[in-house]
Amino acid sequence: MLFRTLAKAEFRKLVELLLAANEVVGPKRVGTNVRGEPLHQFLPVSAFDELALDYANTEFPPKTYFLPYREDLCSYRFGDDDWTQDIRYQVHPRVIVGMHACDINGLVKLDKVFTRDTFPSPYYLSRRKNTLIIGIDHLPGPKCFCRSVGADLVERGFDLFLSDLDTRYFVAIGSDRGFGLLQRVDAKAITDEDRADYLALRHRIADAFETHVDVQNLPSLLDIEFESKLWKKWGDKCLSCGACAMVCPTCYCYGVHERVSIDFRCGAKVKQLHSCNLLDFAMVAGNHNFRPTRESRLKYRYYHQHRGFVEAYDEPNCVGCNRCGHACLVGINPPDVIADLQAEERR
Amino acid sequence: MKYLRIEPRRPKVGIFDFTSCEGCELQLVNHEESLADFLACVEIVNFREASAARDDTYDIALVEGSISRADEVERLKSIRAKAKTLVAFGSCACFGGVNRLKNACDLVAANREVYGAHPKETLPVRAVKEIVPVDLEIPGCPVNKPEVERIVQHLMMDLPFQLPVYPVCVECKQRFTTCLYERGELCLGAISRAGCDAPCPAGGLGCWGCRGPALDANVEAFRSMVRERGFSQRELDERMSFFGGFEVRS
Ligand code: SF4
Ligand code: SF4
Ligand code: SF4
Ligand code: SF4
Ligand code: SF4
Numbered sequence: 001m002l003f004r005t006l007a008k009a010e011f012r013k014l015v016e017l018l019l020a021a022n023e024v025v026g027p028k029r030v031g032t033n034v035r036g037e038p039l040h041q042f043l044p045v046s047a048f049d050e051l052a053l054d055y056a057n058t059e060f061p062p063k064t065y066f067l068p069y070r071e072d073l074c075s076y077r078f079g080d081d082d083w084t085q086d087i088r089y090q091v092h093p094r095v096i097v098g099m100h101a102c103d104i105n106g107l108v109k110l111d112k113v114f115t116r117d118t119f120p121s122p123y124y125l126s127r128r129k130n131t132l133i134i135g136i137d138h139l140p141g142p143k144c145f146c147r148s149v150g151a152d153l154v155e156r157g158f159d160l161f162l163s164d165l166d167t168r169y170f171v172a173i174g175s176d177r178g179f180g181l182l183q184r185v186d187a188k189a190i191t192d193e194d195r196a197d198y199l200a201l202r203h204r205i206a207d208a209f210e211t212h213v214d215v216q217n218l219p220s221l222l223d224i225e226f227e228s229k230l231w232k233k234w235g236d237k238c239l240s241c242g243a244c245a246m247v248c249p250t251c252y253c254y255g256v257h258e259r260v261s262i263d264f265r266c267g268a269k270v271k272q273l274h275s276c277n278l279l280d281f282a283m284v285a286g287n288h289n290f291r292p293t294r295e296s297r298l299k300y301r302y303y304h305q306h307r308g309f310v311e312a313y314d315e316p317n318c319v320g321c322n323r324c325g326h327a328c329l330v331g332i333n334p335p336d337v338i339a340d341l342q343a344e345e346r347r
Numbered sequence: 348m349k350y351l352r353i354e355p356r357r358p359k360v361g362i363f364d365f366t367s368c369e370g371c372e373l374q375l376v377n378h379e380e381s382l383a384d385f386l387a388c389v390e391i392v393n394f395r396e397a398s399a400a401r402d403d404t405y406d407i408a409l410v411e412g413s414i415s416r417a418d419e420v421e422r423l424k425s426i427r428a429k430a431k432t433l434v435a436f437g438s439c440a441c442f443g444g445v446n447r448l449k450n451a452c453d454l455v456a457a458n459r460e461v462y463g464a465h466p467k468e469t470l471p472v473r474a475v476k477e478i479v480p481v482d483l484e485i486p487g488c489p490v491n492k493p494e495v496e497r498i499v500q501h502l503m504m505d506l507p508f509q510l511p512v513y514p515v516c517v518e519c520k521q522r523f524t525t526c527l528y529e530r531g532e533l534c535l536g537a538i539s540r541a542g543c544d545a546p547c548p549a550g551g552l553g554c555w556g557c558r559g560p561a562l563d564a565n566v567e568a569f570r571s572m573v574r575e576r577g578f579s580q581r582e583l584d585e586r587m588s589f590f591g592g593f594e595v596r597s
Contacts, residue, residue: 034531041523060523069521078350239537239565239572242513246520262496263384264350273521278513279563294565327520329528329537330572 002173004187026097027055061249076267089126102319105151106249135161146320148213170198219307235295237330244324245275355503361393361405365412370489371437378492409436427479435475438488447591488557511541512562519545538564559592
């Protein structure tokens with residue numbers, strides 16, 4: 001990977017160049033919670049100063065710019081005796097500034113699902129290819145556990161990635177596009193001092209994690225604990241509300257339904273993100289439900305993320321952002337659930 | 348009008364109101380941009396709120412309101428006898444609605460409070476399904492017109508319609524609303540049936556469960572969560588009783 005440094009004023013210039021020609025999305029402050037902490041969401045910005053690059057986490061993951069909660073897959077017009085179909089993959093180019101490593105790694109996982117398998121998704125691909133990503137490092141919050149799941153560092157999936165060295169940014173270049181972009185501002189070759197400062201920052205970040213999850217051998221532990229009573233304990237708490245999957249940067253399950261205009265002249269296939277925690281997720285013809293109980297649904301969320309996905313892609317489908325844990329009203333979160341299973345195994 | 352070369356039925360629809368504010372009926376003539384098309388889908392007979400015409404033959408009876416008088420019971424039974432499909436239309440019809448609050452009061456005292464020296468004959472409030480079999484329920488206070496349109500389309504094509512069974516939180520998250528609990532406020536979204544598109548949390552009010560409980564809602568865990576967050580039992584019970592959809596032990 002190539003590295004450069006960028007003075008802060010130059011970075012501002014870079015964003016302003018991008019703003020002049022593209023939609024730019026970034027972390028924006030949207031309010032304050034009851035504990036006085038700021039709330040942030042990824043939203044379109046119109047000026048550099050609207051970006052809150054020092055945000056801790058966002059309420060919703062940036063995945064919604066690639067996998068929207070709802071989208072029309074295709075639309076139809078019906079004539080008296082025929083019909084036409086309209087499918088649009090084209091999207092406007094977009095820039096996302098300020099994605100943290102976990103969220104970029106979330107996209108890298110989604111890439112595996114939506115671009116590599118037998119049926120790549122043209123919808124996902126067009127958004128992914130037309131989105132320029134500038135990521136940024138941050139000191140982990142008390143509940144972040146991205147390091148435990150190997151998602152605290154990014155190697156791919158972005159165009160530029162910034163680390164804040166106080167007076168300047170240390171910039172990792174992740175693509176030709178990112179390289180080209182740096183040509184338009186005054187980016188400097190890195191010095192020994194830059195390298196030393198960057199490494200010191202990396203250590204500072206690594207040492208700042210307070211939450212650790214042991215995911216070594218987790219798939220086999222999950223196999224052994226399939227019948228564990230603990231699933232009932234956690235399942236009894238679960239509200240089956242789906243909030244966890246909605247805010248998760250890697251969950252990708254969806255349903256498709258049809259919408260037909262009331263004059264029966266037009267229609268659309270609508271895709272809507274869904275969640276394995278929801279009661280009707282595994283409902284099939286004849287009203288049979290493969291996962292009728294809360295515990296079975298909650299369990300499968302953990303099995304998909306930490307066992308099934310590992311089997312398919314050699315890594316968990318979790319980047320340790322703890323958005324699910326934060327959004328869950330009853331406090332179900334991966335570090336506690338996994339620690340509970342591990343403690344059970346040792347008992 | 349054909350859809351995929353199939354001619355949809357144009358059902359005869361009768362609209363009947365019982366104990367209610369008639370707000371759900373009013374929704375039928377709402378959504379002006381599609382009103383003409385909507386009216387082309389159905390032949391409306393018997394709609395006191397919009398027309399004086401009367402016809403006693405209908406395929407679908409939309410029944411609005413809860414049942415709170417003996418004569419309403421009789422009228423409902425005769426509608427059931429005539430209708431092929433009887434739809435409980437709106438939350439009052441589905442589970443009693445706001446009217447159900449009355450059941451927690453002493454009926455005589457409530458009568459005196461409302462009608463003073465001229466008491467009316469009244470019964471405890473019941474949902475339509477407590478009196479006659481119901482084929483389809485459309486909850487909502489009021490009903491959501493786009494959803495009504497979708498349901499009517501399904502009836503025209505003789506297709507089964509599935510209301511969402513999951514809680515409001517799904518739709519709330521999907522419109523990027525900051526959770527009310529982040530703001531320290533109460534919300535019933537996690538136990539309430541979705542399908543409304545979560546307008547109330549987005550508007551800052553929190554959900555009051557006007558569409559009734561989500562299927563298999565985990566009320567017990569929800570109650571302890573709310574208690575742990577410092578809301579009083581009374582505040583929660585009041586909210587859960589408001590639209591009559593939840594069983595609230597008193
Ligand atoms: S499962 Fe939870 S912690 Fe893991 S990526 Fe999803 S939201 Fe983040
Ligand atoms: S199965 Fe569940 S955990 Fe896995 S992606 Fe789907 S919603 Fe997320
Ligand atoms: S784990 Fe929490 S957020 Fe997820 S469905 Fe259960 S209650 Fe909702
Ligand atoms: S505001 Fe209410 S409906 Fe929305 S996520 Fe929070 S609890 Fe659920
Ligand atoms: S958010 Fe709750 S109260 Fe509001 S319309 Fe939906 S179900 Fe009714």
